[in-house]
């Protein structure tokens with residue numbers, strides 16, 4: 557990861573490559589034939605209907621799950637088990653340990669995952685809390701924080717480990733609309749300052765177009781990647797390109813089949 561004072565990064569060479577990825581749970585096919593490339597320094601978004609397989613694919617990149625077919629590589633080498641090179645931020649507000657302060661949570665993670673202790677860990681933790689904008693909450697416990705501050709704490713802890721890739725599973729999904737918009741802006745700023753590669757799962761078309769360089773649209777279960785849309789030129793929500801890409805994503809996500817499935821669900 558680059559220093560916090562670096563400028564906006566340019567997209568680099570492929571970092572994570574998925575080739576023909578299939579993932580099954582005890583014979584249930586959750587994801588099939590997924591081909592994708594995440595470039596170094598990219599914000600890559602996964603979007604798709606509820607229950608289609610977004611979390612499953614993210615977990616496979618994290619190393620929690622092994623593909624039943626195909627390969628996922630990191631820098632050309634098959635992805636192994638979980639490790640601090642791939643940190644994850646989830647949707648829930650209970651990701652921080654409740655018995656430590658925000659600073660203590662980051663310091664603990666640095667000790668366990670990176671072997672960094674003492675003042676070096678505290679200095680790095682304080683720098684990360686400043687990066688995400690909660691340095692003044694360093695000595696508070698999670699129960700004393702708002703949902704948005706807890707998510708900032710989780711992002712600080714994840715970034716403190718200097719991951720090759722930051723994996724985010726609907727990180728802003730449980731936030732109110734105003735806090736969510738603020739966190740989206742801040743994530744873009746954090747990305748510009750760090751150059752970290754991000755794979756982010758969302759249900760929000762607006763969030764996908766705003767944050768992503770590329771958006772992989774997934775179909776219903778078993779999930780396939782229907783299309784990978786280049787959204788890198790659309791970070792101004794008022795621009796015609798933003799509106800055009802939002803419509804395009806909507807047309808891929810809301811089809812006659814998906815409407816029929818929703819109606820069927822409503823009458824069952």
Ligand SMILES: Nc1ncnc2c1ncn2[C@@H]1O[C@H](COP(=O)(O)OP(=O)(O)OP(=O)(O)O)[C@@H](O)[C@H]1O
Pocket residue numbers: 581584586604605606607608609610611612613777
């Ligand atoms: N541990 C598991 N064992 C068996 N089936 C699972 C398991 N986890 C997920 N599934 C199934 O795999 C499919 C994909 O689930 P997944 O959680 O990846 O979807 P998702 O796209 O993340 O959904 P959501 O948008 O609701 O978070 C679903 O049918 C789900 O029921």
Ligand SMILES: [Mg+2]
Pocket residue numbers: 610611612725
């Ligand atoms: Mg999910």
